[in-house]
C-alpha cells in the first residue's frame with residue numbers, strides 16, 4: 698500500500714474492482730473503517746488524500762470532502778465512519794462485529810456517545826491548545842474513567858466480548874492518539890498506569906489485535922504528525938517509503 702497522499706491535480710488511480718477506501722493516514726475516523734475492513738477480512742484498496750489540497754474527485758465520494766469515504770461499487774460512494782461501518786457490518790455479516798442483542802447494541806452506542814467529550818478534548822489539546830480549558834481535561838478523564846468502569850462491569854477482554862467488535866474499533870483509533878498528547882507538551886492527558894490499569898491493559902491488547910496491528914502507529918509518530926500540522930505544514934507523506942530514492946552508492950576513488 699503506497700502511503701503517498703494524492704492532492705489537487707493528481708489523477709484518481711484506476712478502479713481495481715475491490716472496495717476502495719479514501720483515507721488520510723493519520724485520521725482516526727478513517728482508521729475506524731480500515732480496522733473494520735481488516736476485521737472482516739475484506740479485500741480493499743486504499744487511496745490516501747491530502748486534506749489541505751484535496752483532489753477534485755474526492756467530492757464524488759464524499760460531498761463534504763471528509764475521509765473516510767467508501768467506494769462500494771465503481772464510482773459510487775458513501776461517507777462518514779459510522780455510516781460506513783454499520784453498512785459494512787450489515788453487508789458482510791460473516792464476521793459479525795455487533796451483538797445480536799438489541800439492548801447491547803444500544804449500550805455500545807451509549808459507550809461511544811459518552812466517549813465523545815474525550816475525543817473533543819483530544820482535538821483541542823492537540824491542535825488548538827490555546828483554547829484548552831481545565832474543564833476539557835476533566836471531561837477527558839471523566840470519559841476515560843467511564844470507559845474503564847464499563848470494561849470492568851462487562852468483565853470481558855474487549856468491550857464487544859472475546860474479540861473486538863464495532864464498539865472497540867470505533868474508540869481505539871482515538872485511544873491510540875491520546876498517548877501522543879504527553880509527547881506534545883500535554884502531560885495532564887497522560888494515562889497513569891495506577892489510575893487506568895485496566896484501560897491501559899485493554900489498549901495494549903487492542904494494539905496487537907490482528908485487525909489493528911498492521912495499521913497501528915506509535916505515539917511518537919502521531920506526535921510528529923501533530924507537530925507538523927501545528928506548524929502549518931501537515932506532513933501527510935512522512936510514512937511514504939516510495940519517496941525514498943534508490944541512489945547507488947558512489948564508488949570510492951582508489
Ligand SMILES: N[C@@H](CCC(=O)N[C@@H](CS)C(=O)NCC(=O)O)C(=O)O
Pocket residue numbers: 721723724725726727748761762763764765776777778779
Ligand atoms: N464524522 C466524520 C468525521 C470525519 C472527519 O472529520 N475527518 C477529517 C480527517 S480526520 C476530515 O476529513 N477533515 C477534512 C475536512 O473536514 O475538510 C466521520 O466519522 O467520518
